[in-house]
Amino acid sequence: xxxxxxxxxxxxxxxxxxxxxxxxxxxxxxxxxxxxxxxxxxxxxxxxxxxxxxxxxxxxxxxxxxxxxxxxxxxxxxxxxxxxxxxxxxxxxxxxxxxxxxxxxxxxxxxxxxxxxxxxxxxxxxxxxxxxxxxxxxxxx
Amino acid sequence: xxxxxxxxxxxxxxxxxxxxxxxxxxxxxxxxxxxxxxxxxxxxxxxxxxxxxxxxxxxxxxxxxxxxxxxxxxxxxxxxxxxxxxxxxxxxxxxxxxxxxxxxxxxxxxx
Numbered sequence: 001x002x003x004x005x006x007x008x009x010x011x012x013x014x015x016x017x018x019x020x021x022x023x024x025x026x027x028x029x030x031x032x033x034x035x036x037x038x039x040x041x042x043x044x045x046x047x048x049x050x051x052x053x054x055x056x057x058x059x060x061x062x063x064x065x066x067x068x069x070x071x072x073x074x075x076x077x078x079x080x081x082x083x084x085x086x087x088x089x090x091x092x093x094x095x096x097x098x099x100x101x102x103x104x105x106x107x108x109x110x111x112x113x114x115x116x117x118x119x120x121x122x123x124x125x126x127x128x129x130x131x132x133x134x135x136x137x138x139x140x141x
Numbered sequence: 142x143x144x145x146x147x148x149x150x151x152x153x154x155x156x157x158x159x160x161x162x163x164x165x166x167x168x169x170x171x172x173x174x175x176x177x178x179x180x181x182x183x184x185x186x187x188x189x190x191x192x193x194x195x196x197x198x199x200x201x202x203x204x205x206x207x208x209x210x211x212x213x214x215x216x217x218x219x220x221x222x223x224x225x226x227x228x229x230x231x232x233x234x235x236x237x238x239x240x241x242x243x244x245x246x247x248x249x250x251x252x
Contacts, residue, residue, distance in 0.1 A: 051163075
């Protein structure tokens with residue numbers, strides 16, 4: 001299957017478009033319900049991050065690409081904002097009680113925990129966050 | 142997302158249907174703030190029809206939980222199914238909120 005790619009304006013109202021695009025790729029890759037749900041949460045977190053932080057000076061786009069090979073689905077979100085590595089954000093304290101719990105920081109925790117691998121690259125003036133989901137038990141015959 | 146609100150003698154029961162994400166979470170928070178302003182202190186959220194929740198949804202639940210606790214009340218949850226349950230577990234939310242099998246169970250525990 002050839003890789004697919006879409007470009008949407010980095011605005012919260014486009015979250016539905018971004019999620020639908022990745023959901024279709026997850027279906028083509030034959031991911032299960034649980035895995036797809038986790039991927040979509042991770043994609044939302046990455047997308048929302050870009051909407052909030054990448055384009056504070058001027059509007060811009062998010063480029064989403066999905067590539068399926070024999071073993072995995074690779075989803076990449078790209079923006080042209082200033083260098084920003086979300087993987088360097090601190091991990092939240094997931095053991096704090098209700099009143100001590102900070103409102104925030106969970107997004108990156110989900111990206112790490114709901115995908116099989118995540119990486120960040122800064123290249124060609126772009127931030128690229130890549131998430132990999134293994135295709136478990138999918139027949140490639 | 143849709144929120145169905147049922148006033149029971151001991152608590153307000155919310156049935157949340159659809160997606161609680163970065164787009165819908167502000168609406169959820171506004172609805173709950175209005176209920177709290179009108180005097181609601183005990184909330185049972187029935188999640189059987191919740192298809193999806195992200196960190197933005199959890200943040201709204203946390204904000205509402207803190208607000209209620211500050212007023213001596215509480216939000217608890219019922220009917221968490223597979224994937225929603227997983228998100229609660231990964232975030233540690235399963236241990237900061239009380240989870241029940243059903244709204245009836247939650248109401249009974251309110252005594």
